[in-house]
Amino acid sequence: MAPLFQQLAAKYPKASFLKVDVDHCQDTAAAQGVSAMPTFIFYRNKVKIDRLQGADPNGLENKIKQHVGADEGEEPEVVAGHADLTPFITKPQSECLNESDEHPFTHCLSSGGGYLQSDCDEQLIINIEFNQAVKIHSIKVTAPADKGPKNIRLFINQPKTLDFDTAESFTSVQDLE
Known part of the structure; x- marks a missing residue:
């Protein structure tokens, strides 16, 4: 999923993509309820709005489209x-x-x-x-x-x-x- 994550970050520049190493940031992972890898958590204006658990490339891109927009050129x-x-x-x-x-x-x-x-x-x-x-x-x-x-x-x-x-x-x- 890591290469796809990087591709999606380039494809959707309006979104901020952050990667957290759960081995080094165990408190953060626990506070966010991360119990499986990978887990993707979506925020807007500092509020958690969605999450996706598991390696689902199509599901991840669909969630990004849902929250950011279908096209990087879409205004x-x-x-x-x-x-x-x-x-x-x-x-x-x-x-x-x-x-x-x-x-x-x-x-x-x-x-x-x-x-x-x-x-x-x-x-x-x-x-x-x-x-x-x-x-x-x-x-x-x-x-x-x-x-x-x-x-x-x-x-x-x-x-x-x-x-x-x-x-x-x-x-x-x-x-x-």
């Missing part, structure tokens, strides 16, 4: 100095009310080509849980003009997912048209 569509918050979303704790079975909430959290759609009317309530405190700078919604949301109401720090009646009666932090 992220983010504001300078800001980061995509998708890796900080706790997907099992996030939910959507009125999601369609054919086009569920998970589609809007990935770049796999799917989309989110309501199952009954034009309203959706989306609750996104983050695994750490975040500051939202912008929200990107990609949709055809005639299919995308017309109005978005933002609420923050709610103890539970709002229902439609509560959302209607609460004052939002920001409304977007």
Whole structure:
């Protein structure tokens, strides 16, 4: 895996690749829960976001693509100095009310080509849980003009997912048209 690791480091210059000798850094290995070799741990903004254990060349490159981008020439569509918050979303704790079975909430959290759609009317309530405190700078919604949301109401720090009646009666932090 060592030669592949070096090749991937050259192929994905936006990522930082670090190698730790577990024989010399036993405390670090123990603190990170490394029990098998090789173990690859992925961080973003000093937060552990993923790990891969074992010699799986395709799996390693797929994880790198997932977290860095599919192409070394690919430019992220983010504001300078800001980061995509998708890796900080706790997907099992996030939910959507009125999601369609054919086009569920998970589609809007990935770049796999799917989309989110309501199952009954034009309203959706989306609750996104983050695994750490975040500051939202912008929200990107990609949709055809005639299919995308017309109005978005933002609420923050709610103890539970709002229902439609509560959302209607609460004052939002920001409304977007």
